C-alpha cells in the first residue's frame with residue numbers, strides 16, 4: 001500500500017516537472033520577440049542616431065505615459081551623494097506648449113514648432129556639492145548643474161531608444177518660465193527640452209578629433 005502511494009507520488013512529481021518544463025519552453029518560444037526588440041536598437045545605435053532635431057512631425061502625438069517612462073529613466077542617472085536635484089516641468093497641453101514656445105527665442109520657437117511636448121529642466125540649489133548646507137569644494141552648485149546635465153542625458157538617450165527625438169535648448173527666458181510653472185527660487189532653471197518625432201533627417205555635427213580633447217598618460 002505504502003509502495004503504491006510512493007509510486008503515485010513519484011508519478012505525480014514527474015508529471016508536474018514535465019508540465020513545468022513544457023510551460024517554460026512555451027515561455028521561451030514566446031519571449032524572443034522582446035529580445036529581438038532590445039537587440040534591434042543597440043546602445044551604439046542610440047548614441048549615433050540621437051541628434052538635435054530641429055524639425056518635428058506635427059501630426060504625431062506623445063502620451064503622458066510615454067513621457068513618464070522617459071522621466072523614470074532619468075532616475076537611474078547618478079547624482080552627487082544621490083541628491084537627485086533635477087526636476088522636470090512638462091508642458092503637454094496645447095496652451096502650455098505654445099506658452100513655452102514663446103520663451104525659447106525666435107529661432108528655437110520655429111525649430112520646435114511641431115514638437116508635442118516641451119519640458120523645462122531645473123535643479124534644486126544647495127543640494128549636490130553640499131553637506132549640511134556647507135559647500136564641499138570649489139565647484140559648489142556646479143555639481144547640481146552637472147547632475148542636471150546627466151539626468152537630461154538619460155532623458156534624451158532613452159527618448160531616442162524609444163524612437164523619439166529631442167532638442168536641448170539653453171536659449172530660453174528663465175524668469176518667464178519660472179513664472180509660468182511657479183518654479184520656486186531655490187531651483188535653477190536650466191534647459192528646455194523638446195520631445196517629438198523627427199520630420200526628415202537631422203544635421204550631422206562634426207566632432208573634434210580625440211587628440212584635441214583627451215590626453216593619455
Ligand SMILES: Cc1cc2nc3c(=O)[nH]c(=O)nc-3n(C[C@H](O)[C@H](O)[C@H](O)COP(=O)(O)O)c2cc1C
Nearest residue numbers: 050051052053054108167168169170171191203205
Ligand atoms: C546645454 C545645451 C544648450 C543648447 N542650446 C541649444 C539651443 O538653444 N538651440 C539649438 O538649436 N540647439 C541647442 N543645443 C544643441 C547643440 O547645438 C547640439 O547639441 C550640438 O550642435 C551637437 O549636435 P547634436 O546634438 O546633433 O549631436 C544645445 C545643447 C546643449 C547641450
